[in-house]
Amino acid sequence: MTDFIIDHSSAVPLHLQVEDMLRKLIEKPEYKDGGKLLPNEINMAKRLGVSRSTVRQATNKLVYESLLIRKKGVGTRVAKNNISTRLNKWTSFTHEMDEKGLPFKNYSIKVHMVVPDKEIQQLFGISKGEKILKMERLRGPESGPVVYFVSYFHPRTGLSMEDDFSKPLYETLEKDHHIVASVSKEGISAILADAQLSKILNVKAGDPMLFRKRVVCDPGDRPFEYNLGYYRADRFTYTIDIERA
Numbered sequence: 001m002t003d004f005i006i007d008h009s010s011a012v013p014l015h016l017q018v019e020d021m022l023r024k025l026i027e028k029p030e031y032k033d034g035g036k037l038l039p040n041e042i043n044m045a046k047r048l049g050v051s052r053s054t055v056r057q058a059t060n061k062l063v064y065e066s067l068l069i070r071k072k073g074v075g076t077r078v079a080k081n082n083i084s085t086r087l088n089k090w091t092s093f094t095h096e097m098d099e100k101g102l103p104f105k106n107y108s109i110k111v112h113m114v115v116p117d118k119e120i121q122q123l124f125g126i127s128k129g130e131k132i133l134k135m136e137r138l139r140g141p142e143s144g145p146v147v148y149f150v151s152y153f154h155p156r157t158g159l160s161m162e163d164d165f166s167k168p169l170y171e172t173l174e175k176d177h178h179i180v181a182s183v184s185k186e187g188i189s190a191i192l193a194d195a196q197l198s199k200i201l202n203v204k205a206g207d208p209m210l211f212r213k214r215v216v217c218d219p220g221d222r223p224f225e226y227n228l229g230y231y232r233a234d235r236f237t238y239t240i241d242i243e244r245a
Contacts, residue, residue, distance in 0.1 A: 006048045014050050018058035021048070026067065026078045037075040038068070066237040107138040107145045109165050116152055120226050123215065124154045133159050138200060146235040148200050154224040173224075182219040188212045188238060191230075201232055208233040 004021040062068040140146040158177040173179040191211045198205040210231040
């Protein structure tokens with residue numbers, strides 16, 4: 001903690017500075033995956049030169065995001081195997097996990113040419129019966145798969161069965177097909193795992209899941225990807241910061 005300094009002259013609120021410090025602290029090897037207990041709030045406040053309530057406010061935020069676990073009489077430690085992603089800034093899944101230092105891999109990749117349903121036909125403005133590329137990916141850390149993605153792509157992307165889908169998708173689209181991902185329009189809901197999802201993600205039928213529907217558009221606001229994401233709710237957390245109007 002000697003590496004972290006709180007700037008009392010900064011316009012950034014103290015609790016946000018402490019929160020940022022905590023996010024960096026829990027990435028250190030000794031704290032990751034619930035190893036070492038974090039310094040207690042009293043000692044942390046003294047070291048940083050802030051009030052205990054400021055430390056508590058910052059800690060509460062990470063507890064709320066399921067990044068930390070606080071146990072009375074024991075202390076606070078990093079939550080094991082929980083993956084968090086933020087909604088206030090969109091980036092590719094691969095890039096975001098790389099930034100967090102979480103090595104993710106593809107457990108399986110399947111690519112097909114299919115005739116999409118009516119919703120996707122209308123979204124892409126394509127004719128009935130026209131085939132488009134569909135990609136299914138099962139992804140997760142070394143401990144096992146945590147998310148199942150199903151993507152449909154507009155024909156103008158130029159993607160084909162010959163592309164290397166083991167590479168980061170949006171880098172491939174931009175470098176090889178000159179398609180730039182600019183805007184992501186998303187909806188998130190809670191669902192229960194059906195028989196198919198329980199088998200794919202190794203959960204019980206009826207277990208809670210996070211379901212995300214995403215439409216990715218180019219700078220001209222033209223949709224080129226329709227993506228469905230199914231996340232294990234016990235391994236994944238979505239977080240968002242909302243400013244008061």
